[in-house]
Amino acid sequence: MDANERISSLRERVDEVDEELVHLLNERARLVQELAEYKLEAGIPLFDPRREEEILRRVVEINEGPIYDSSMRDIFELIMHRIRDIELQRRGE
Amino acid sequence: MEVRESTGVQARTNNGMIRPQSFRVVAGPCTVESYEQFEASARAVKEAGFSYVRGGAFKPRTSPYSFQGLGVEGLRIMSGVAGDLGLKVVTEIMDPADIDVVMEHAQILQIGTRNMHNFSLLKRVGSAIKGSKEHGVILKRGFAATVEEWILAAEYITSSGGDNVVLCERGIRTFEPSTRFTLDLSAVIVAKRLSELPVIVDPSHAAGRRDLVVPLSKAAVAAEADGLLVESHHEPREALCDGEQALPVEDLMTLRETLSPFASAMGRRVI
Numbered sequence: 001m002d003a004n005e006r007i008s009s010l011r012e013r014v015d016e017v018d019e020e021l022v023h024l025l026n027e028r029a030r031l032v033q034e035l036a037e038y039k040l041e042a043g044i045p046l047f048d049p050r051r052e053e054e055i056l057r058r059v060v061e062i063n064e065g066p067i068y069d070s071s072m073r074d075i076f077e078l079i080m081h082r083i084r085d086i087e088l089q090r091r092g093e
Numbered sequence: 094m095e096v097r098e099s100t101g102v103q104a105r106t107n108n109g110m111i112r113p114q115s116f117r118v119v120a121g122p123c124t125v126e127s128y129e130q131f132e133a134s135a136r137a138v139k140e141a142g143f144s145y146v147r148g149g150a151f152k153p154r155t156s157p158y159s160f161q162g163l164g165v166e167g168l169r170i171m172s173g174v175a176g177d178l179g180l181k182v183v184t185e186i187m188d189p190a191d192i193d194v195v196m197e198h199a200q201i202l203q204i205g206t207r208n209m210h211n212f213s214l215l216k217r218v219g220s221a222i223k224g225s226k227e228h229g230v231i232l233k234r235g236f237a238a239t240v241e242e243w244i245l246a247a248e249y250i251t252s253s254g255g256d257n258v259v260l261c262e263r264g265i266r267t268f269e270p271s272t273r274f275t276l277d278l279s280a281v282i283v284a285k286r287l288s289e290l291p292v293i294v295d296p297s298h299a300a301g302r303r304d305l306v307v308p309l310s311k312a313a314v315a316a317e318a319d320g321l322l323v324e325s326h327h328e329p330r331e332a333l334c335d336g337e338q339a340l341p342v343e344d345l346m347t348l349r350e351t352l353s354p355f356a357s358a359m360g361r362r363v364i
């Protein structure tokens with residue numbers, strides 16, 4: 001297998017992983033939507049910094065690299081905030 | 094998209110400053126200059142039918158050479174006048190060392206835009222008002238702070254035991270020179286949805302100009318704000334600070350009348 005073939009096959013694998021990630025992220029968003037309904041009922045704020053920190057600590061704990069812990073935090077912060085934005089919008093509709 | 098009517102207001106504080114279906118107006122001078130000046134301003138607040146008066150005793154001035162406020166003497170004037178008129182006092186706290194004396198003379202402690210990031214002050218204030226049904230905090234947004242940073246600053250107060258926290262949007266620094274700051278009304282809506290905390294608006298500092306105070310106040314009602322913090326003075330031309338943005342006291346009644354139909358449309362009453 002020459003270098004070009006290797007690149008192609010690795011890219012295919014990256015595409016597969018991306019597809020899985022997209023499905024998983026949307027699954028996460030759906031769970032958060034369900035949570036948000038109950039939060040609204042219970043009067044719990046949409047933004048819960050204590051819970052966010054708990055999640056970020058946990059992802060760092062299970063992170064085995066090569067992604068740096070601090071980068072993993074950044075990635076998950078972005079995921080959480082973008083998903084939270086969907087809820088923020090829904091509350092105004 | 095279907096347009097729905099406002100579902101009313103859930104925001105409130107258990108010390109009664111913010112009430113459901115109400116729009117709370119806090120008015121008064123930037124700073125306490127003398128007994129006579131504060132008494133005239135506070136009387137106008139009372140006559141306009143409002144029940145919270147603001148006034149500065151400790152002033153965070155940009156220049157150390159500007160008037161810094163009357164300090165404890167200013168607090169005494171405020172609580173004396175407010176006590177006689179049956180008003181509640183809102184004043185800024187800058188130094189943790191002043192917490193006790195400020196709480197003795199004022200019901201609502203304001204944390205200013207320059208102190209939003211002063212976490213030790215936030216924590217001290219939070220633990221000082223813990224359990225008090227009488228006291229509360231107005232936390233102004235830092236003029237370069239994100240909504241999330243602002244809510245996290247409030248979390249410093251609440252996690253130290255202080256409830257009755259009200260957020261206050263007072264404008265952010267932008268490139269636009271025609272106003273002193275830019276009032277960020279989207280932040281009012283976002284902060285309320287994210288945090289469930291009440292949010293009020295300070296149009297005076299945002300605009301830095303008297304002529305924009307009333308239109309921005311109307312916009313604040315429409316943006317679902319829970320109240321206003323507005324500067325008023327019996328002689329704006331002679332005010333020791335921020336005279337150009339202070340409403341003449343005789344305009345307070347007009348402000349109330351102007352806001353009332355807007356508040357009604359939002360299912361609220363101006364108080």
